[in-house]
Amino acid sequence: MAQSSRKINMADVARAAGVSMATASRALNNESGVSEATRRRVRAVAEELSYVVSPEASRLAGGATGRVAVVVPHISRWFFATLLEGLESVLRAAELDVLLYHVDGIEDRHDFFQRLPARRKVDAVVVLAFPVGEEEQRRLELMGVTIIAAGGQHAPYPNVSIDDETAGRQAVDHLLFLGHRRIAMIAAVDPDQPDEVQPSGRSNAYYAALREAGIPLDERLVVTVDWGGAEGADAMAKLLSQPEPPTAVYAHSDEVALGAIRTLRRAGLRVPEDISVIGIDDHPIAELTDLTTVRQPVREQGERAGRMLLKILQGEETDRDVVVPTQLVIRGTTAPPRA
CATH class of the missing domain: 3.40.50.2300 (Response regulator)
Structure with missing residues (x-):
C-alpha cells in the first residue's frame, strides 16, 4: 500500500482493513467482540502502514490503554521477583505493557495510595503479595479499573495464592x-x-x-x-x-x-x-x-494471575479465587527427636 508523508491514524487503518473505526480500535487494543481473523487482518494492515497505537489517544477515546499497573512491596527479594517474572511473561505475550510501582515502606505505601499515580493510565492493577487495608481498598476503587491480586492478600479481589x-x-x-x-x-x-x-x-x-x-x-x-x-x-x-x-x-x-x-x-x-x-x-x-x-509454586502464581487478568479484560468467565497447592519436601533437616 502506498503511504503519504502525513502521520498515519486509526481511520487509515480501518479504511485499509475494510472495518469500522470501533472495530479497528478493539482489534488493536486486544478487546473482545472481534473475530480472530479480523484481528489478524487489522494488525497486519497496521504493521504495513507502520501505525503505532497511542496509549494516551486510546485512553482519551475511552478505549483500552494496553497498560497494567503492578504494585509490589519488594523487588529485590526472590519471592516477589519470581512472582513478578511469571506475571510479566504472560502480559508481555499478550502485548500488554507493565507499569511497575515499587511501594517499599510505610511512607511509600501512604504516598502511593494518596496520589494513585496510575489513575486513568491503566486498564488494570495487579497487587503482588501486598495485603490491602480497607481505606486502601477504597482508594484503589476510585481508579475504576479491574483489580486482581497474586501471592497473598486480604481484600475482596480476584486472586491467585497458596493457602x-x-x-x-x-x-x-x-x-x-x-x-x-x-x-x-x-x-x-x-x-x-x-x-x-x-x-x-x-x-x-x-x-x-x-x-x-x-x-x-x-x-x-x-x-x-x-x-x-x-x-x-x-x-x-x-x-x-x-x-x-x-x-x-x-x-x-x-x-x-x-x-x-x-x-x-x-x-x-x-x-x-x-x-x-x-x-x-x-x-x-x-x-x-x-x-x-x-x-509453593511462586512463578506459577504470577503466570496464573496474568491469565486470569487477560480473561477478565476480555470479558470471559474465569475462576476468581484460585488456590495453588503446596507440597511438603522432606530433606535433611528434620528427623525424629532423640529418645
Whole structure:
C-alpha cells in the first residue's frame, strides 16, 4: 500500500482493513467482540502502514490503554521477583505493557495510595503479595479499573495464592508425625507493612496443630521477628536460652529457617540430630542446603494471575479465587527427636 508523508491514524487503518473505526480500535487494543481473523487482518494492515497505537489517544477515546499497573512491596527479594517474572511473561505475550510501582515502606505505601499515580493510565492493577487495608481498598476503587491480586492478600479481589494456613499445617504436622512435642515457632512479619494487614495464616496453623494434638501452648517457644535470615538467627538464640529448648523449630520462611540453622551450628548443635528445622517456600537455596520445607509454586502464581487478568479484560468467565497447592519436601533437616 502506498503511504503519504502525513502521520498515519486509526481511520487509515480501518479504511485499509475494510472495518469500522470501533472495530479497528478493539482489534488493536486486544478487546473482545472481534473475530480472530479480523484481528489478524487489522494488525497486519497496521504493521504495513507502520501505525503505532497511542496509549494516551486510546485512553482519551475511552478505549483500552494496553497498560497494567503492578504494585509490589519488594523487588529485590526472590519471592516477589519470581512472582513478578511469571506475571510479566504472560502480559508481555499478550502485548500488554507493565507499569511497575515499587511501594517499599510505610511512607511509600501512604504516598502511593494518596496520589494513585496510575489513575486513568491503566486498564488494570495487579497487587503482588501486598495485603490491602480497607481505606486502601477504597482508594484503589476510585481508579475504576479491574483489580486482581497474586501471592497473598486480604481484600475482596480476584486472586491467585497458596493457602498459608494449609502450608503451615503441612510443616507442623510433619514435625508432629516425627514425634516432636516441644515445637517452637519463629514467626516472621514484614516491618515495611502496617500491623493491621500482616497475614496470620502461618501462625494460625501452628496454634491449631498443637491444639489438635493436645499439646499445651508454651508462649516461650514463640518468637516473632522481622522477615530475614539474620532475624531468624537471633530468634533461634532466644529459643536456645530457654531452660528447656525445643526439639524442633517451625519457621515461617526458608530464609528464617536457615538463619536459625546457622545459630544452631555455631552453638555446636547438630541438625537434625539435636534439633529439627523446617521452613516454607522452597527458596532456591533450600535445595542446596538440604532444608526440609513446604514448596509453593511462586512463578506459577504470577503466570496464573496474568491469565486470569487477560480473561477478565476480555470479558470471559474465569475462576476468581484460585488456590495453588503446596507440597511438603522432606530433606535433611528434620528427623525424629532423640529418645
